[in-house]
Amino acid sequence: MNKKDSTLFVLFLGVVSLVGAQVCEVCVPTGGNSSEVTAIQDSLTNLGFSFQSADDPTATACDVYITYPSSNYIDSGTALPWVQAGNGLVQISDHGPDLQINSWTNVGAGNPPQTVTVVDAGHPIAAGVSGSWQTFGFWHYGITDDYIGWVTDPDPNIAQISGNDRGLSARAEGAGRVVYIGWNVYGTDATADDLTILRQAIEWSGNCSVPVELMSFIVE
Numbered sequence: 001m002n003k004k005d006s007t008l009f010v011l012f013l014g015v016v017s018l019v020g021a022q023v024c025e026v027c028v029p030t031g032g033n034s035s036e037v038t039a040i041q042d043s044l045t046n047l048g049f050s051f052q053s054a055d056d057p058t059a060t061a062c063d064v065y066i067t068y069p070s071s072n073y074i075d076s077g078t079a080l081p082w083v084q085a086g087n088g089l090v091q092i093s094d095h096g097p098d099l100q101i102n103s104w105t106n107v108g109a110g111n112p113p114q115t116v117t118v119v120d121a122g123h124p125i126a127a128g129v130s131g132s133w134q135t136f137g138f139w140h141y142g143i144t145d146d147y148i149g150w151v152t153d154p155d156p157n158i159a160q161i162s163g164n165d166r167g168l169s170a171r172a173e174g175a176g177r178v179v180y181i182g183w184n185v186y187g188t189d190a191t192a193d194d195l196t197i198l199r200q201a202i203e204w205s206g207n208c209s210v211p212v213e214l215m216s217f218i219v220e
Contacts, residue, residue, distance in 0.1 A: 024208035026051040027062035031095075033070035035142030039187030040068050047199050048210040057082060064088040064206035067096035068186075069139040084174025088205025090198075092181045093138040094149055100169060100180040104138075104149035107162070111136050111146045114183055116167065116193070117160045125170060125179065125200045126158055129193040140184040149182030159197075168197065170204065177205040 026044065028051050031037050044051050055072045057065040065087065067073040079097035083089050089097070094104050107114060113134040118126050137146035151166035161167025167182040184190055185198040203209055 022063070022208050023211045024049055024064055024202055024206050025062045026202060026206075027054040027057040027060055027065045029053070029055045029065075029067060029072045031068065031071035033142045036068055036070050036139075036187075039141050040066070043186035043190065043195060043198065047195060049199075049202065057087065062087075063208050064090060064202050066090045066202070067092065069093040069095055071095050073097055080173070083176035083178060086175035088177050088179070088202070088207070090179045090181065090201050090205055092185060093147070099173060099178045100151045100155055100171070101153050102149050102151050102180055102182065104147050104182065107137050107146050107148055109144045109146075111140055114148055114162045116183060117163075118158070119160060119165070120156065120158045123156070123158045123170070124204045125168065125197060127200060129196050133191055133193045135191055135194050136184040136189055138181070138183050140189060141187055149180075151180045151182075155180075170201070177207070179205050 026049050028040060030053055052060060052062065054060045054062065056074055058078060073096050076097040076099060079089060079099060083099065089099060094102060114137055115132060115134055117132045118129060120126060137148045139147045148161045150161060150164040151169040155166060155169040155171045157165045158170060159168035161182050170177060170179040179201045181201060185194040
Protein backbone atom coordinates (compact mmCIF):
# COMPACT_ATOMS: atom_id res chain seq x y z
CA MET A 1 0.00 0.00 0.00
CA ASN A 2 1.30 3.47 -0.90
CA LYS A 3 1.92 5.44 2.27
CA LYS A 4 0.37 8.50 0.69
CA ASP A 5 -2.88 6.61 0.11
CA SER A 6 -2.88 4.69 3.37
CA THR A 7 -5.93 4.69 5.59
CA LEU A 8 -5.62 4.73 9.35
CA PHE A 9 -7.76 2.38 11.41
CA VAL A 10 -7.64 2.54 15.20
CA LEU A 11 -9.42 0.36 17.77
CA PHE A 12 -9.05 1.60 21.31
CA LEU A 13 -8.33 -0.73 24.20
CA GLY A 14 -11.38 -0.89 26.38
CA VAL A 15 -14.14 -2.94 27.86
CA VAL A 16 -17.66 -3.02 26.50
CA SER A 17 -20.76 -5.04 27.28
CA LEU A 18 -23.31 -6.59 24.99
CA VAL A 19 -25.72 -4.11 23.42
CA GLY A 20 -28.59 -3.38 25.82
CA ALA A 21 -27.04 -5.16 28.80
CA GLN A 22 -24.91 -3.93 31.66
CA VAL A 23 -21.80 -5.76 32.86
CA CYS A 24 -22.66 -8.46 35.42
CA GLU A 25 -21.81 -7.74 39.04
CA VAL A 26 -21.77 -11.13 40.73
CA CYS A 27 -21.92 -12.07 44.42
CA VAL A 28 -20.72 -15.47 45.60
CA PRO A 29 -21.34 -16.39 49.25
CA THR A 30 -18.67 -17.96 51.40
CA GLY A 31 -18.80 -21.69 52.02
CA GLY A 32 -17.49 -24.47 54.19
CA ASN A 33 -16.00 -26.73 51.49
CA SER A 34 -12.79 -25.19 50.18
CA SER A 35 -12.79 -27.42 47.07
CA GLU A 36 -16.21 -26.11 46.01
CA VAL A 37 -15.21 -22.50 46.73
CA THR A 38 -12.06 -22.80 44.63
CA ALA A 39 -13.88 -24.57 41.79
CA ILE A 40 -16.63 -21.98 41.35
CA GLN A 41 -14.39 -18.96 41.82
CA ASP A 42 -11.86 -20.25 39.29
CA SER A 43 -14.61 -20.89 36.72
CA LEU A 44 -16.15 -17.43 37.19
CA THR A 45 -12.73 -15.87 36.65
CA ASN A 46 -12.06 -17.99 33.56
CA LEU A 47 -15.47 -17.06 32.12
CA GLY A 48 -14.63 -13.37 32.48
CA PHE A 49 -16.82 -12.46 35.44
CA SER A 50 -15.66 -10.24 38.26
CA PHE A 51 -17.20 -11.20 41.58
CA GLN A 52 -17.16 -10.46 45.27
CA SER A 53 -17.60 -12.77 48.23
CA ALA A 54 -20.76 -11.70 50.02
CA ASP A 55 -23.21 -13.79 52.02
CA ASP A 56 -25.89 -11.09 51.83
CA PRO A 57 -26.42 -9.64 48.33
CA THR A 58 -28.93 -7.10 49.65
CA ALA A 59 -26.04 -5.26 51.34
CA THR A 60 -23.87 -5.11 48.20
CA ALA A 61 -24.00 -3.73 44.68
CA CYS A 62 -24.36 -7.06 42.86
CA ASP A 63 -26.86 -8.00 40.15
CA VAL A 64 -26.62 -11.79 40.47
CA TYR A 65 -26.33 -13.95 43.59
CA ILE A 66 -25.00 -17.50 43.09
CA THR A 67 -25.38 -20.21 45.73
CA TYR A 68 -23.63 -23.57 45.46
CA PRO A 69 -22.92 -26.75 47.49
CA SER A 70 -21.72 -25.94 51.01
CA SER A 71 -22.21 -22.18 50.57
CA ASN A 72 -23.89 -19.87 53.02
CA TYR A 73 -27.06 -18.16 51.79
CA ILE A 74 -29.78 -15.78 52.87
CA ASP A 75 -33.28 -17.01 53.67
CA SER A 76 -36.15 -16.89 51.19
CA GLY A 77 -37.86 -14.01 53.00
CA THR A 78 -34.81 -11.82 52.41
CA ALA A 79 -34.02 -13.14 48.92
CA LEU A 80 -37.51 -12.81 47.42
CA PRO A 81 -37.95 -9.01 47.58
CA TRP A 82 -34.34 -8.52 46.44
CA VAL A 83 -34.96 -10.62 43.33
CA GLN A 84 -38.38 -9.06 42.70
CA ALA A 85 -36.70 -5.64 42.70
CA GLY A 86 -34.82 -6.65 39.54
CA ASN A 87 -31.91 -8.88 40.53
CA GLY A 88 -30.97 -12.46 39.63
CA LEU A 89 -30.54 -15.60 41.72
CA VAL A 90 -28.76 -18.72 40.43
CA GLN A 91 -29.09 -21.64 42.84
CA ILE A 92 -26.84 -24.63 42.15
CA SER A 93 -27.81 -27.60 44.37
CA ASP A 94 -29.94 -27.65 47.51
CA HIS A 95 -27.90 -24.85 49.10
CA GLY A 96 -29.90 -21.69 48.54
CA PRO A 97 -33.06 -19.83 49.54
CA ASP A 98 -35.20 -22.25 47.47
CA LEU A 99 -37.25 -19.68 45.58
CA GLN A 100 -37.80 -22.66 43.28
CA ILE A 101 -38.75 -25.62 45.47
CA ASN A 102 -36.48 -28.55 44.66
CA SER A 103 -35.67 -32.14 45.49
CA TRP A 104 -32.48 -34.18 45.16
CA THR A 105 -31.05 -37.67 45.36
CA ASN A 106 -27.74 -39.31 46.15
CA VAL A 107 -26.35 -40.90 42.97
CA GLY A 108 -23.66 -42.80 44.85
CA ALA A 109 -19.98 -42.80 45.56
CA GLY A 110 -17.40 -42.50 42.84
CA ASN A 111 -19.09 -39.59 41.08
CA PRO A 112 -20.78 -41.63 38.31
CA PRO A 113 -21.52 -39.61 35.17
CA GLN A 114 -25.02 -38.16 34.79
CA THR A 115 -26.82 -37.28 31.56
CA VAL A 116 -28.16 -33.81 30.77
CA THR A 117 -30.86 -33.68 28.10
CA VAL A 118 -32.01 -30.30 26.80
CA VAL A 119 -35.80 -30.00 26.60
CA ASP A 120 -36.15 -26.34 25.60
CA ALA A 121 -33.33 -25.50 23.20
CA GLY A 122 -34.95 -22.12 22.51
CA HIS A 123 -34.40 -20.82 26.02
CA PRO A 124 -31.51 -18.30 26.24
CA ILE A 125 -29.81 -20.31 29.01
CA ALA A 126 -29.62 -23.37 26.73
CA ALA A 127 -28.61 -21.50 23.57
CA GLY A 128 -25.79 -23.16 21.65
CA VAL A 129 -25.25 -26.19 23.88
CA SER A 130 -25.41 -29.83 22.81
CA GLY A 131 -28.74 -31.66 22.87
CA SER A 132 -27.36 -34.12 25.41
CA TRP A 133 -24.09 -34.67 27.28
CA GLN A 134 -22.62 -36.43 30.27
CA THR A 135 -21.55 -34.58 33.38
CA PHE A 136 -21.47 -34.96 37.18
CA GLY A 137 -23.73 -34.22 40.12
CA PHE A 138 -23.82 -30.91 41.91
CA TRP A 139 -21.70 -31.89 44.94
CA HIS A 140 -18.75 -33.10 42.96
CA TYR A 141 -15.66 -31.68 44.69
CA GLY A 142 -14.31 -32.67 48.05
CA ILE A 143 -16.79 -35.36 49.14
CA THR A 144 -17.32 -39.04 48.34
CA ASP A 145 -21.00 -39.17 47.40
CA ASP A 146 -22.55 -37.09 44.64
CA TYR A 147 -26.05 -35.68 44.16
CA ILE A 148 -28.38 -34.41 41.45
CA GLY A 149 -31.38 -32.14 41.93
CA TRP A 150 -34.46 -30.84 40.13
CA VAL A 151 -37.24 -28.31 40.63
CA THR A 152 -40.56 -29.71 41.85
CA ASP A 153 -42.54 -26.52 41.18
CA PRO A 154 -44.45 -26.37 37.88
CA ASP A 155 -41.76 -24.09 36.45
CA PRO A 156 -40.36 -24.21 32.90
CA ASN A 157 -38.53 -27.44 32.04
CA ILE A 158 -35.35 -26.34 30.24
CA ALA A 159 -33.29 -29.51 30.74
CA GLN A 160 -33.50 -32.90 32.42
CA ILE A 161 -30.81 -34.42 34.59
CA SER A 162 -30.69 -38.22 34.31
CA GLY A 163 -34.37 -38.35 33.35
CA ASN A 164 -35.60 -35.90 35.99
CA ASP A 165 -37.50 -32.93 34.55
CA ARG A 166 -36.47 -29.38 35.54
CA GLY A 167 -32.87 -30.25 36.35
CA LEU A 168 -32.48 -26.80 34.81
CA SER A 169 -35.41 -24.48 35.37
CA ALA A 170 -35.87 -20.71 35.38
CA ARG A 171 -38.61 -18.13 35.68
CA ALA A 172 -39.27 -14.43 36.10
CA GLU A 173 -39.93 -13.33 39.66
CA GLY A 174 -41.25 -9.78 39.76
CA ALA A 175 -38.73 -7.60 37.92
CA GLY A 176 -35.99 -10.21 38.53
CA ARG A 177 -35.27 -13.81 37.56
CA VAL A 178 -34.42 -17.07 39.31
CA VAL A 179 -32.53 -20.11 37.97
CA TYR A 180 -32.07 -23.57 39.48
CA ILE A 181 -29.32 -25.96 38.27
CA GLY A 182 -29.17 -29.51 39.63
CA TRP A 183 -25.75 -30.69 38.46
CA ASN A 184 -22.11 -29.54 38.36
CA VAL A 185 -21.50 -26.56 36.06
CA TYR A 186 -18.11 -25.31 37.29
CA GLY A 187 -14.62 -26.46 38.18
CA THR A 188 -12.10 -28.66 36.44
CA ASP A 189 -14.61 -31.42 35.60
CA ALA A 190 -17.29 -29.18 34.10
CA THR A 191 -17.72 -29.64 30.35
CA ALA A 192 -17.83 -26.80 27.83
CA ASP A 193 -21.63 -27.20 27.77
CA ASP A 194 -21.80 -27.00 31.57
CA LEU A 195 -19.76 -23.79 31.61
CA THR A 196 -21.93 -22.31 28.88
CA ILE A 197 -25.01 -23.06 30.98
CA LEU A 198 -23.40 -21.33 33.97
CA ARG A 199 -22.43 -18.24 31.97
CA GLN A 200 -25.81 -17.92 30.28
CA ALA A 201 -27.69 -18.51 33.54
CA ILE A 202 -25.82 -15.59 35.10
CA GLU A 203 -26.37 -13.35 32.09
CA TRP A 204 -30.07 -14.22 31.75
CA SER A 205 -30.91 -13.94 35.44
CA GLY A 206 -29.21 -10.58 35.86
CA ASN A 207 -30.02 -9.22 32.38
CA CYS A 208 -26.32 -8.50 32.13
CA SER A 209 -23.25 -9.65 30.23
CA VAL A 210 -19.58 -10.58 30.47
CA PRO A 211 -17.37 -7.62 29.53
CA VAL A 212 -15.64 -7.89 26.15
CA GLU A 213 -12.15 -6.46 25.87
CA LEU A 214 -11.17 -4.71 22.65
CA MET A 215 -7.51 -4.62 21.64
CA SER A 216 -6.08 -1.45 20.14
CA PHE A 217 -4.08 -1.62 16.93
CA ILE A 218 -3.23 0.51 13.92
CA VAL A 219 -3.37 -0.62 10.30
CA GLU A 220 -1.91 1.51 7.51
